Amino acid sequence: MKETKEMLIDCPVCNEIKTAESQIKTEKIPYFGEVMETSILCKVCGYKHVDIIALDHKDPIRYEIEISKDKLSNRVVRSQSATVSIPELGIKVEPGSKSEGYISNIEGVLNRFKDGVKQALILFQDDEAQTNAKNTLKKLDKLLKGDLKADLIIEDPFGQSNISGLEVKKRPLTKKELSKLKSNFTIIDSNKE
Ligand SMILES: [Zn+2]
Numbered sequence: 001m002k003e004t005k006e007m008l009i010d011c012p013v014c015n016e017i018k019t020a021e022s023q024i025k026t027e028k029i030p031y032f033g034e035v036m037e038t039s040i041l042c043k044v045c046g047y048k049h050v051d052i053i054a055l056d057h058k059d060p061i062r063y064e065i066e067i068s069k070d071k072l073s074n075r076v077v078r079s080q081s082a083t084v085s086i087p088e089l090g091i092k093v094e095p096g097s098k099s100e101g102y103i104s105n106i107e108g109v110l111n112r113f114k115d116g117v118k119q120a121l122i123l124f125q126d127d128e129a130q131t132n133a134k135n136t137l138k139k140l141d142k143l144l145k146g147d148l149k150a151d152l153i154i155e156d157p158f159g160q161s162n163i164s165g166l167e168v169k170k171r172p173l174t175k176k177e178l179s180k181l182k183s184n185f186t187i188i189d190s191n192k193e
Pocket residue numbers: 011012013014015016019020042043044045046047
């Protein structure tokens with residue numbers, strides 16, 4: 001079941017009138033619930049933003065799966081509020097103002113990490129950063145080829161993310177884990193004056 005609405009809006013970046021195509025899709029995803037995917041694409045300045053908003057609210061959750069070649073096509077839903085990491089490779093993506101939600105698969109997540117590491121190669125020119133980034137890229141390629149094993153972990157304080165597959169370990173986040181996670185949202189601590 002899919003529903004799509006499209007309209008032209010003024011671009012929030014270059015301010016041109018009605019040059020940005022805005023699309024809102026709602027879709028029901030098995031094991032995940034109803035999600036809303038919003039995208040904006042400006043044909044003048046190229047501004048692009050995609051976001052996934054889960055319409056069903058859930059409890060804080062942690063997913064873990066060992067990446068292997070036969071699991072590359074397992075579906076991954078990453079909401080804006082989720083932290084995605086591969087601890088063996090020392091890489092982690094935390095929620096931030098620019099973080100996007102997406103629906104992809106494990107292969108797609110690895111490719112997103114590759115893009116991030118490639119950006120780091122351009123931004124950080126010192127030898128140590130270059131060596132680290134190149135090593136990480138090699139390991140990501142090995143994971144994609146099935147020559148290396150590592151765990152993919154998604155921690156989501158709003159329980160809106162998901163990894164599909166029978167081998168996925170799924171459990172609630174502990175309070176301690178929750179307190180360490182970054183979130184896009186301001187948490188008001190009622191114990192403080
Ligand atoms: Zn624009």
